Amino acid sequence: MASQTRRVQDSPPVPADAYAALYHAFRWHVPPRFNIAHAGVRRWAVKKATAAAVAIIEDRPGRPRPRRYTYGELADEANRLSNALRLLGVQRGDRVAIVLPQRFETAVAYMAVLQLGAVAMPLSQLFGPEALEYRLQDSAASVALVDDATGPGVLAVRGRCPALRHVVGLTGAFDVDVVDWPGAREGLRSRFEAVDTAADDPAVLIYTSGTTGNPKGALIPHRALIGNLSGFVASQNWFGFDPWDARAQSEAVFWSPADWAWTGGLMDALLPTLYFGRPIVAWHGRFDPLEAFALLQRHRVTHTFLFPTALKAMMKAVPEPRRRYRLRLQAIMSAGEAVGDAVFAYCRDQLGVTVNEMFGQTEINYVVGNCARLWPARPGSMGRAYPGHRVAVIDEAGKPVPPGTVGEVAVHRRDVHGDPDPVFFLGYWGNEAATRGKFTGDPADSWCRTGDLAVQDADGYLWYQGRADDVFKSAGYRIGPSEIENCLVKHPAVANAAVVPKPDAERGAVVKAYVVLAPAWAERRERCADPATEFDAPLVAELQQHVRGQLAPYEYPKEIEFIDALPMTTTGKVQRRVLRLQEEARARAAGGPSSVP
Template identity: 85%
Template sequence: MKVSQARDAYEALHASFGWRVPTSFNMAEACCRRWAARRRCATQTAVIEDGPGRPPRAYSYGTLAEEACRLSHALRLLGVRRGDRVAIVLPQRFETAVAYMAVLQMGAVAMPLSQLFGPEALEYRLQDSAAVVALVDEATGPAVLQVRGRCPALRHVVGLTGAFDTDVVDWPHARPGMRKQFELVHTLADDPAVLIYTSGTTGNPKGALIPHRALIGNLTGFVCSQNWFGFDPERPQSGSDAVFWSPADWAWTGGLMDALLPTLYFGRPIVAWSGRFAPEVAFELMQRHGVTHTFLFPTALKAMMKAFPEPRRHYRLRLRAIMSAGEAVGDAVFDYCRQQLGVTVNEMFGQTEINYVVGNCALMWPAKPGSMGKAYPGHRVAVIDEAGQECPVGVPGEVAVHRRDVHGDLDPIFFLGYWNNEAATRAKFTGDPLDSWCRTGDMAVRDEDGYLWYQGRADDVFKAAGYRIGPSEIENCLVKHPAVANAAVVPKPDEQRGALVKAYVVLAPDHAQRRALCVDPAREFDAPLVAELQAHVKGRLAPYEYPKEIEFIDALPMTTTGKVQRRVLRLQEEERYRQRQSSLAPSERA
């Protein structure tokens, strides 16, 4: 299909789509209770739990509902009431799905916290949210107990896998005494459901309060990005053998709103893997469980590409869709997915506050390699300038989503606001939050077909010698070289040019081993490879874009959601510059 023809079909779909958001809506009812109430659906698998050193185990929708009801009764006995925040500090496992359903059906607010958080990160979020209960397991519980004394609102810590301390409620011991039925608390679609803290790249993390209706707003993006057409939510098992898995932590928007909840909404099974991610683990897991749909970060896909250039020679895969987000995939990974995995990867863009708003759908409109895609049906998206005006085609600007769709109706995807931070909420919008653009802080260019091309975070784009530099294009070019596993590009302060283009490079495993064997790596390995990589970029991009300096490192700084923290590297370069300046004589300083 030609892009022009696809555009006509896309525009017709986008123009005709309208939201149907009921006044009353509850995520737990939509994702669990309604399936458990139907005899045929209740026995179908909801969660397949798997992990290192133990056999997989499947749990049905009926079991999920019963266990959630038992836990809801226990939480009520512990004093949890409507609107209270309940921290869920758990990895991917069956008990985590139970915890979400239990909290949501009570009308309480689920607050996911990553198992990777240290004491300081946990303490800030528990204090700021005034969470009253924390649900943990034996791995995450000790860190919570370490800060509990400094979190006055936190009344109870519940060990869902057992008591590992005298101050922890032993849920397996209390569980048999709890009833298997719980009356759903009536919630409005606009009522708060989830409190997720942003990554906090600048300042303290902000808590984004997500309403129950946001799940409805996510569905067009999920359906499109997962090629999930033909699924009838009222008849979930009719002719479908779809199985979902993603390594995305269920404590983050990508794992919760893009994986766990929408999969359960459609009555399908999701694999819960509690071990660490590795390329061979990912392929083995997808083969073992017949995974058909997945969400994989670009960093994960890059690692899989480098480790298994021809994966179908080693694994029997049933993949039908791959969604990717967090960073630009780039055409090297795009081609790998299409040629070696047999799937056209659907890139997606969104953020905690307004998730699943832009992306691709290989079945409905053609993907352009490297593009973020176009606005999913129901969302009105534009690239705007600093004054809030839409940018012309080809002019970089900030990606923004309008509070109202093309029909003038409120878009259900939007968050309610930042927790106890009205100023930050107002700053997110160009004007009235109910009738204005919501800024994402991400830069992009729109082409004549309506596709958006990611340019980086607003604070990632920089100027070098007067040229505007978007790091993602250079990073993508570097990753195409066989010696490069991953790369991050940042500005290095320079007296003459203002900044130089600098690349931090993680070597592919075989090249890293060769470097380790060198007696003098800087002379024998680094200098020749730097020249080779610079020539590699020069031959493919504009002359001003090639990295003037390349530094090899073992790993890039990453957020827990899999995004490269370029800001960390940029601050490092700025600090090095200050140190260089302070060591110079006054007459030599810039």
């Protein structure tokens, strides 16, 4: 098979910029009846050749060899679990919580719930009791699927979740109140007649991070997977097939550290990989930059999604990776934060791959990005609207702004041909007011606001300016954190950085940077007898000069604080709001101004 496969780099040359022709020729084809489990597993499992293909490669620390599971095995286990859930009373539309890490059983759980016509509700293994309890109560989930690591957390809040009738332990030993799946599965049939679902039927309920107020549950339909595919294949440089040779067989292997409980791991990694019948690596362990390189090499990974925080850590840990590792990467997608030109250059020069930055949200995922194979990526840009998505930068009144003007990124319900865009969510669970507030204009013909600010150039490339609530003013100047953070990361001493406003009586706010030191510099600091004098002061001055020499004078950080780690969401995004509130609290305690204009 490998000898018959042409790799991406061996394909015929393409025009320098094939974007316009591809974008305007693209049309959506969404069948009225569609189910993610059928598209991702069942259709492969019914054919002998593809049923034997590897679907999941499960790897974990301490395991001498990874375990490989085929599409046939995945389908059989999903069928057994669907039968079990039906016996437990799960019906069409019921919410089933999936509280599992990256592992084979997680893929089984999603397929079992989706082909039953129920709604999968992923919950992160990192959630504490309050986060679990809120989501289980708000969704009225009837069943929770857990393993030995996540089960105790769910059991601790079960008594306060009256709708939660059953907890199913897919692995490990539990008490009598938990359904023992390993003991029960043998008595269940490996055949299951899947429920016939409409493309518009709900499939997944994913709660947003809740940076302001309580988290909101975004209800995602089955058709949304189709809406993700144009962006997925573009950002992965035509993953899974060759557009110039339909006979060429793919050798793509996918891996991402993104948790399968989040949009990035589920809709950008697991589900589209299965849709194309390819294997995905399930790493059952914490992210580590050296282990990431080892995984890429060990499993001959060709395509990946690595969020910018991960890429920054890998860049600092291994500056010249091709000297130490044999990599087969053909595409890297990155999203969640601005990539910046420092990471862009590292991927291009040291990994040999032009990183395709992507932008999307849980509610409308995979709508903007790059495809280095078909149109040139511009360092620092988050890309253009992917085919099938109509994207604009709008003002407060909902009107598109001219190129070069800062505005809010928005996605229209209909594409350039007037057809409905299948990527859209159905609405926020039990919160019609929040759903209405997400859109501007006629509900059937409206823009969906993202809350993210950007500038669009004359060629349609968008340049990220930050979250609307992350941008601030200092002495009348509008400051976006991304550009300053990107500049700081270019310095060898900086592993990561976050920029926030510090309240100031004279300027309204000054620029403050929280900096995580690169390992070698952190060790050097620890060896100092007086770190504040011997290390901090000279490095702060050096970093300030570093930024001052590359950006506008008003953008350099007036204050820099070194910390061990930035506050992060479970999806790998920096929680600038946490740092901003900390600065405001410190200002109040000091008797100064406590708010930022």
